[in-house]
Each structure stands twice: as C-alpha cells, then as structure tokens.
Amino acid sequence: MSEPVILTVTRQIAAPPERVFDAWLDPASARQFLFATSDGAMQTVAIDARVGGRALIVERRTQGDARHRLLFEVIERPQRLVFLFAADPAPEGEWTRVSIAIVADGQGSRLTLTHEMDPQWAAYEEQTRQGWTMILDGLARTLETNDD
Amino acid sequence: MVERLDLTFAALADPTRRAMLVSLKAGEHSIGALAAPHAMSFAGAAKHVGVLERAGLVERCKAGRQHLCRLKADRLAEAETWLKQWEGFWTASLDRLEALVAEEKPR
Numbered sequence: 001m002s003e004p005v006i007l008t009v010t011r012q013i014a015a016p017p018e019r020v021f022d023a024w025l026d027p028a029s030a031r032q033f034l035f036a037t038s039d040g041a042m043q044t045v046a047i048d049a050r051v052g053g054r055a056l057i058v059e060r061r062t063q064g065d066a067r068h069r070l071l072f073e074v075i076e077r078p079q080r081l082v083f084l085f086a087a088d089p090a091p092e093g094e095w096t097r098v099s100i101a102i103v104a105d106g107q108g109s110r111l112t113l114t115h116e117m118d119p120q121w122a123a124y125e126e127q128t129r130q131g132w133t134m135i136l137d138g139l140a141r142t143l144e145t146n147d148d
Numbered sequence: 149m150v151e152r153l154d155l156t157f158a159a160l161a162d163p164t165r166r167a168m169l170v171s172l173k174a175g176e177h178s179i180g181a182l183a184a185p186h187a188m189s190f191a192g193a194a195k196h197v198g199v200l201e202r203a204g205l206v207e208r209c210k211a212g213r214q215h216l217c218r219l220k221a222d223r224l225a226e227a228e229t230w231l232k233q234w235e236g237f238w239t240a241s242l243d244r245l246e247a248l249v250a251e252e253k254p255r
Contacts, residue, residue, distance in 0.1 A: 032248050
C-alpha cells in the first residue's frame with residue numbers, strides 16, 4: 001500500500017478551457033494568480049513550458065521568500081497539465097505531483113486540481129511513509145455522512 | 149508532526165479502518181462489535197484496531213472483561229487541518245485564476 005495522499009479541488013470558471021490553461025504557463029498571467037498572496041510581492045516567475053521544463057515562482061513575503069518549483073510532465077493544451085511540485089521548505093528533489101484537468105462546461109470550464117503527495121519522492125529517513133494513502137474525498141464523505 | 153501524520157494517513161488508508169472510525173464516531177465499541185459489519189474475525193479486527201491505536205486515532209479502555217475502543221478525535225483533526233491547509237493553498241490560487249481569466253473575457 002503505497003498510494004499517495006490525494007487532495008482534489010474542483011472549480012467552475014467562467015472562461016473557455018484554452019484561456020484557463022494558458023494562464024498556468026504564461027508568466028504574465030501566472031504571476032498574477034499562481035501562489036500569489038495579498039501581502040506578497042512577486043519576485044520571479046520563470047516558466048520553461050515544455051515537458052521536462054521547469055518553473056520557478058518566488059514571492060517575497062514578510063516572513064521571507066516563498067519559492068515554488070515545478071517540473072512539467074504533461075502539457076496537453078487545453079485539457080491537461082501535470083507537473084511535479086515542491087515548495088519551501090521541501091528540499092530539492094522532494095516532489096509531489098499536481099495534475100490539472102480542464103473540461104469545457106457550459107459557457108466556461110471546470111477545472112479539477114489533484115495534488116498527490118507521494119512518498120516515493122520524499123527523502124525521509126524513516127520508511128514509515130510507505131503506507132501513506134488517503135483519498136480525502138472518501139474520508140470526508142465517510143465522516144460527513146455519519147454526522148447526522 | 150509530519151511523522152505522526154504519516155502514521156495517521158497510513159492508518160486512514162484502509163477502507164475497513166475508516167469504516168471503524170465512522171462506527172466509533174457514534175460511540176465506544178468493543179472489537180467484536182467493530183468486526184461485525186465487516187464479516188471479519190476478531191483477530192483481523194484487533195489487528196486493524198492496533199494500527200489505529202498506534203496512529204493515535206483510537207484508544208482502548210477496559211470495561212469489565214472486555215476492551216472498548218474509543219475514537220481520539222484530536223489526531224484526526226490534525227490530519228484534517230493539514231489537508232485543509234493544502235486545500236486553502238490551492239484555493240487561494242484558483243480564486244485568483246478565476247478572477248483573472250473571467251476578467252479577460254470579452255463582454
């Protein structure tokens with residue numbers, strides 16, 4: 001049992017899939033939304049938008065620079081984007097995987113972001129992480145349906 | 149904190165154990181009672197309870213001659229908080245993305 005912990009976030013967006021997709025890879029767009037916070041100042045947005053290419057997004061925040069590193073695995077405009085992801089303080093090489101699926105939905109798009117926090121990328125001293133598995137939705141549903 | 153969460157998530161990885169936690173949300177149960185809905189032997193159920201116990205999700209207390217299991221909600225809340233933090237992390241970016249691309253839309 002070494003499946004990852006999976007987090008899924010879904011969002012309806014009032015724009016066509018192409019526009020939603022392009023925002024992730026266009027530095028001018030990405031600097032306005034990706035990892036941006038209200039009190040931070042975006043320092044670096046470097047995106048090498050090809051499979052095997054990397055991106056570095058650094059925002060200056062009061063508590064220090066927040067560095068986000070990406071390594072693109074799949075780029076299929078406009079429906080699918082997969083990248084390995086690491087944010088400080090995760091060391092170099094300690095990746096997790098983010099998959100973004102975009103489908104046309106009515107007048108706009110539906111975006112589903114899946115973040116797999118996979119132990120195989122983690123340089124942990126102990127092997128206890130091998131058992132990391134949880135489907136957030138499954139757990140939340142299970143626990144919620146029992147609430148009443 | 150992170151190591152403890154590993155144990156928590158490993159324990160939560162199994163659907164039988166999640167179902168046991170749901171049963172325990174309703175109140176204390178004996179191991180036999182936890183085993184019943186899963187057509188599982190006492191030993192099998194005890195093994196799952198052991199995993200939950202080591203993860204800090206469940207504690208056992210003695211009630212007369214039998215052991216009762218009780219949910220320790222703190223650890224579960226810790227795992228949920230951790231996932232919520234990540235959810236918030238992505239939600240913040242998606243909020244901005246939504247505003248950005250919807251803004252560009254010609255009217």
